[in-house]
Amino acid sequence: MSEEVKLHGAWASPLSYRVIWALKLKGIAYEYVEEDLSNKSALLLHYNPIHKKIPVLVHTGKPICESMIIIEYIEEMWPHTPLLPTDPYDRAISRFWIKFVEDKALPILGRMFNTMGGELEKAIKESLEILEIVEEHGLEDNKYFNGETIGMVDIAFGSILYWLGVNEEVLGVKLLEPHKFPRLHEWFQSFQEVPVIKENLPDRDNVVAFFKRRRETLEATAA
Amino acid sequence: MSEEVKLHGAWASPLSYRVIWALKLKGIAYEYVEEDLSNKSALLLHYNPIHKKIPVLVHTGKPICESMIIIEYIEEMWPHTPLLPTDPYDRAISRFWIKFVEDKALPILGRMFNTMGGELEKAIKESLEILEIVEEHGLEDNKYFNGETIGMVDIAFGSILYWLGVNEEVLGVKLLEPHKFPRLHEWFQSFQEVPVIKENLPDRDNVVAFFKRRRETLEATAA
Structure with missing residues (x-):
């Protein structure tokens, strides 16, 4: 399975930028996939069948949905430059x-x-x-x-x-x-x-x- | 500061029971304080000034609000009998x-x-x-x-x-x-x-x- 990180987002969405900021703050390389929200890709609907929404992060082929849950995943997967306190x-x-x-x-x-x-x-x-x-x-x-x-x-x-x-x-x-x-x-x-x-x-x-x-x-x- | 754990709840509330279950599953001793939701205690309003809601967990004198956030706190404070997977x-x-x-x-x-x-x-x-x-x-x-x-x-x-x-x-x-x-x-x-x-x-x-x-x-x- 590829180790690559892909982010499905939309350029005008605050929720996409949350994930971009977290990835950049931690220096994680990723590929960005722009979604047309008026014509969502089959891949997006496959990755997020329940909400059908961006952002979706795909890591080693597995999708994670919901911006703040994605960021908590990023925090746990790459703990350097922590985004939550330790206490x-x-x-x-x-x-x-x-x-x-x-x-x-x-x-x-x-x-x-x-x-x-x-x-x-x-x-x-x-x-x-x-x-x-x-x-x-x-x-x-x-x-x-x-x-x-x-x-x-x-x-x-x-x-x-x-x-x-x-x-x-x-x-x-x-x-x-x-x-x-x-x-x-x-x-x-x-x-x-x-x-x-x-x-x-x-x-x-x-x-x-x-x-x-x-x-x-x-x-x-x-x- | 006292190490004691207090839970402010209400007997008919599903959100109170969530916290009770987490505490009991982990075997944490606590004192239960029943709140009258038609006449909330000054202490509850002091602990949760923003939402003014139960449940509130008070540990070593410090309040934690919102049932699932309380449970994540319990999970991190007392990690035995884990309630979240490790991966x-x-x-x-x-x-x-x-x-x-x-x-x-x-x-x-x-x-x-x-x-x-x-x-x-x-x-x-x-x-x-x-x-x-x-x-x-x-x-x-x-x-x-x-x-x-x-x-x-x-x-x-x-x-x-x-x-x-x-x-x-x-x-x-x-x-x-x-x-x-x-x-x-x-x-x-x-x-x-x-x-x-x-x-x-x-x-x-x-x-x-x-x-x-x-x-x-x-x-x-x-x-």
Whole structure:
């Protein structure tokens, strides 16, 4: 069986970038396979028959699905440059925030991209409530969520905030305001300056243009 | 700091029982604190200020929230009698199913307890779709989800199925029919025969009576 690592992803997806960041932070060589989400490959459907979603990591021919589960697999398979703390209690706190991002922040980000009118206003309001909770409870006085080095919670939440910024531009609203969320704002600056993150982000203008077109289609279909 | 382990739970909650099963399977002594969910203790709100929910495990004075994160903490703190496989790929598969239960099965169970009419019918239909996916993809030819011994996926999904059975009785419907779900049905029989599970389940009649009263209140309030 080949030892090779393949990542099935999509260029405008925050979840793909999470896996790319983890692989790059650990220096794992991989082959990237771009999926057309409007016409998914037979291989993707074979690898992820239940959710039929990217990202999927294929290692030695075996598929792993769900972005944060892929990253935990990467962490266990290649333990150097750890992305989780070693202490069980600190690991539980990291996992708490990852679950918070997955259960609360990610669905709201999806609703911001896919709703209009009152539903959109509700999603925007809820996104601010999420930011308030993380501002108040998440970072304390640490540089990153796990402490002094970038880790799994930063990857999970960083992807949300980058695409939240895309949403701000598409919708013409400002959400992550520095005076309202000083800790989060500072953290997100540091996060984006980490070389692996900075060098592995999709072109901002392209992503904004992509989601602007999606919104135009959404509005045209609803009209 | 005291080494003691305390569990804040509620007697009719599937999520409390998950943690009880993990602690008992590993033989960890603990003190149980019953929470009145209609009048939560100041201590619970202090320990879980974000979600304000049970279960919360308190170990050496420090709180851990979210049932499956608590169990992963227990696994890492007391590694004997492992509840996850050792191979990273097998661990990823276990985590996939745990996430599936949390994201798909648990919300539907909640909706079955808390909805009426068309919403309830929809939840029942979706619960059958979930059972079909797990029947087809989850167990393969294993006795338990992780293989030959009970593990974390069994705990996660077993709690859902026990309370699904409660729902069947409250609503007068049959969902886990042996001829439709032969593997799941057999697995659930084995699961309930594990001594730690069998000896640590709430009294079935009491739980059914509790959720019958809740449904009566729900219907009376809506009328």
